[in-house]
Amino acid sequence: MYPRPIPQTAVGLRRAYMVLVIAILVLWLAPLFAILLTSARSTSDIAAGNLWGWPTQFGLIDNYVGVFTQTPMARFFANSLLITVPAVVFVLALSTLAGFVLSKYPFRGSMLVFAIFIGGNFLPAQIMMIPVRDLMVRLGLYDTTWALIVFHTAFQTGFATLFMRNFIAALPKELFEAARAEGASPTQILIHVVLPLVRPALAALAILLFTFIWNDYFWAVVLTLSDTVKPVTAGLANLRGQYVSAWNVISAATVIVAVPPVAMFFLMQRHFIAGLTMGAVKG
Amino acid sequence: MSSLQLRNIEKNYGNYHALRGINLDVAPGEFIVMVGPSGCGKSTLLKSIAGLEPITSGTMIINGRDVTRAEPGERGIAMVFQSYALYPHMSVAENMGFGLRMAKRPKPEIDAAVARAAKILRLTDQLDKLPRQLSGGQRQRVAIGRAITRAPEVFLFDEPLSNLDAALRTQMRVELSTLHAELGATMVYVTHDQVEAMTMASRIVVLNQGRIEQVGSPLDLYRNPDNFFVAGFLGAPRMNFFEASVVALEEGWVRVSNPGAGVFSIALRPGARLEVGDTVKVGVRPEAFHLAEEDDGLAASVRLVEHLGRETIVYADATPLLSVGSDTGTSNVTIHLPDIVGLAAGASIRIAFDPDQAYLFGGPDDQTLSPPKASAI
Numbered sequence: 001m002y003p004r005p006i007p008q009t010a011v012g013l014r015r016a017y018m019v020l021v022i023a024i025l026v027l028w029l030a031p032l033f034a035i036l037l038t039s040a041r042s043t044s045d046i047a048a049g050n051l052w053g054w055p056t057q058f059g060l061i062d063n064y065v066g067v068f069t070q071t072p073m074a075r076f077f078a079n080s081l082l083i084t085v086p087a088v089v090f091v092l093a094l095s096t097l098a099g100f101v102l103s104k105y106p107f108r109g110s111m112l113v114f115a116i117f118i119g120g121n122f123l124p125a126q127i128m129m130i131p132v133r134d135l136m137v138r139l140g141l142y143d144t145t146w147a148l149i150v151f152h153t154a155f156q157t158g159f160a161t162l163f164m165r166n167f168i169a170a171l172p173k174e175l176f177e178a179a180r181a182e183g184a185s186p187t188q189i190l191i192h193v194v195l196p197l198v199r200p201a202l203a204a205l206a207i208l209l210f211t212f213i214w215n216d217y218f219w220a221v222v223l224t225l226s227d228t229v230k231p232v233t234a235g236l237a238n239l240r241g242q243y244v245s246a247w248n249v250i251s252a253a254t255v256i257v258a259v260p261p262v263a264m265f266f267l268m269q270r271h272f273i274a275g276l277t278m279g280a281v282k283g
Numbered sequence: 284m285s286s287l288q289l290r291n292i293e294k295n296y297g298n299y300h301a302l303r304g305i306n307l308d309v310a311p312g313e314f315i316v317m318v319g320p321s322g323c324g325k326s327t328l329l330k331s332i333a334g335l336e337p338i339t340s341g342t343m344i345i346n347g348r349d350v351t352r353a354e355p356g357e358r359g360i361a362m363v364f365q366s367y368a369l370y371p372h373m374s375v376a377e378n379m380g381f382g383l384r385m386a387k388r389p390k391p392e393i394d395a396a397v398a399r400a401a402k403i404l405r406l407t408d409q410l411d412k413l414p415r416q417l418s419g420g421q422r423q424r425v426a427i428g429r430a431i432t433r434a435p436e437v438f439l440f441d442e443p444l445s446n447l448d449a450a451l452r453t454q455m456r457v458e459l460s461t462l463h464a465e466l467g468a469t470m471v472y473v474t475h476d477q478v479e480a481m482t483m484a485s486r487i488v489v490l491n492q493g494r495i496e497q498v499g500s501p502l503d504l505y506r507n508p509d510n511f512f513v514a515g516f517l518g519a520p521r522m523n524f525f526e527a528s529v530v531a532l533e534e535g536w537v538r539v540s541n542p543g544a545g546v547f548s549i550a551l552r553p554g555a556r557l558e559v560g561d562t563v564k565v566g567v568r569p570e571a572f573h574l575a576e577e578d579d580g581l582a583a584s585v586r587l588v589e590h591l592g593r594e595t596i597v598y599a600d601a602t603p604l605l606s607v608g609s610d611t612g613t614s615n616v617t618i619h620l621p622d623i624v625g626l627a628a629g630a631s632i633r634i635a636f637d638p639d640q641a642y643l644f645g646g647p648d649d650q651t652l653s654p655p656k657a658s659a660i
Contacts, residue, residue, distance in 0.1 A: 177362070178368035181335060181361065183386055188385050192370075192385070197371070197372060280367070280371040281366035
């Protein structure tokens with residue numbers, strides 16, 4: 001039997017494996033735990049150097065309220081949403097359209113277009129930094145949320161198109177032929193046949209894109225200056241400069257910033273349905 | 284109920300000729316079955332009629348309307364696929380009404396069409412189910428129902444039964460024939476299954492290498508194949524062939540010789556051109572052989588016996604009968620006996636055939652040279 005079931009392998013090996021797993025898990029989760037712990041500490045504890053011990057007093061509520069009262073985090077948070085949500089929607093729309101055409105309606109040069117979509121992913125951000133900033137300045141978008149929306153839409157669409165094209169290409173060819181034979185236009189095929197069947201792919205892609213764009217720090221720093229447009233990532237970095245001692249508040253802000261991607265995951269989870277194309281074709 | 288005309292259909296993939304000069308007239312209400320070996324172009328031709336594959340040249344006319352350049356949806360065709368191709372996220376009713384919904388027809392009309400098709404196909408109780416909740420036979424009926432609701436001019440079937448198991452296939456074959464009789468619709472059906480072709484067709488179209496070899500009623504094709512290919516393609520077990528050389532020619536007859544079968548005479552159709560010394564192919568259907576007496580026919584040794592209950596198929600080696608294109612590989616003659624025979628592998632038998640039941644093929648295209656045989660019906 002291959003692979004061999006784990007209970008059949010040597011006991012020593014199994015124990016070593018468990019120890020290793022736990023060790024990695026602890027290492028991995030320690031920073032997260034530290035942040036959670038710090039976000040519950042009072043300022044006096046931190047000033048006294050009590051970073052790992054039992055807190056003398058809990059500042060949990062004070063810290064989390066402080067994030068919104070003492071810092072401009074609420075503004076950054078709103079900015080992030082205003083950047084991330086439109087960018088994700090635009091990327092999903094564009095990549096589905098491009099993926100549909102590239103997978104089902106080949107034309108002369110379509111492979112080249114596809115190759116450019118993929119190739120764009122390999123351009124290092126550092127190389128594009130100055131040109132993209134100049135471009136945004138000339139477009140009059142520099143230091144607006146649109147700069148980040150446009151940039152992320154443009155540069156995530158390459159990867160997303162690769163993802164969607166491959167997913168749509170894997171749908172049974174007969175479904176498209178059947179729809180075409182029944183007189184459905186390409187737009188009708190896209191809406192009534194493709195979209196319902198690529199829902200799991202769109203959900204997975206939405207989570208990925210949301211996380212990428214939400215967590216982006218580099219472009220947030222390059223393309224924004226003022227607090228009124230900064231997203232949370234750049235905002236958090238600012239916070240550290242201004243409130244050097246308030247690690248508890250910064251930790252609380254960090255935890256708040258981490259919430260939306262997690263929420264996004266649970267929101268999209270119900271769309272992960274295995275075997276959506278089951279029953280379409282024999283086999 | 285509509286007619287379909289194909290005029291000089293050609294289709295090239297680069298240098299490869301998929302379809303060559305296809306001409307076919309389908310009368311309203313006909314059930315045309317297209318058969319041929321893999322890669323003969325039968326599915327390509329069907330998809331070309333549907334408009335799913337563009338053709339290189341030629342004209343297609345459905346019900347008097349030139350549809351050569353028309354989109355599939357505008358041709359008045361409905362297609363049933365081998366893999367069913369049901370929309371997996373739609374219920375049976377939504378699947379069947381899809382075409383009408385795309386055409387933005389009023390809802391009452393769609394519901395009525397779906398209900399009517401469901402009734403014909405006994406799917407009324409399944410209308411709310413999803414395709415994955417149905418059995419293979421039900422799925423195929425939904426695919427057929429989807430075609431019926433659109434009330435097309437021509438139904439196109441692409442090997443619709445080949446994914447079903449044997450028992451279901453027999454049942455669906457009968458249902459499809461009944462459906463054809465009920466709807467009186469024009470149907471074009473592609474299959475590689477001889478039984479489907481023989482039992483369902485008004486006329487069979489035999490395709491080979493992108494060409495039509497012969498068109499005719501099933502029995503006509505079976506009794507009077509135009510050439511060696513059609514003779515070998517239709518009939519299971521396959522016709523036996525062996526080579527013989529022409530030793531003498533008479534008015535309306537030819538005497539041929541084969542090392543195993545000896546010298547015998549076969550009737551010749553008028554106008555057949557042969558010369559002494561030519562090599563011809565003699566074809567004998569398995570059922571045209573019979574067991575012979577001690578001193579008659581030719582000697583053979585039995586390799587395998589298949590008892591089918593009421594009849595027996597014997598695979599034997601008749602030495603030195605030289606066979607052509609035997610499909611059993613090991614034996615060179617197949618004999619289909621209409622009763623139970625107490626034979627076992629290794630037995631020595633003598634077999635004979637009536638030269639009147641034999642076929643003669645020759646000339647550059649292996650045309651049939653023996654005269655037409657009277658059809659059974």
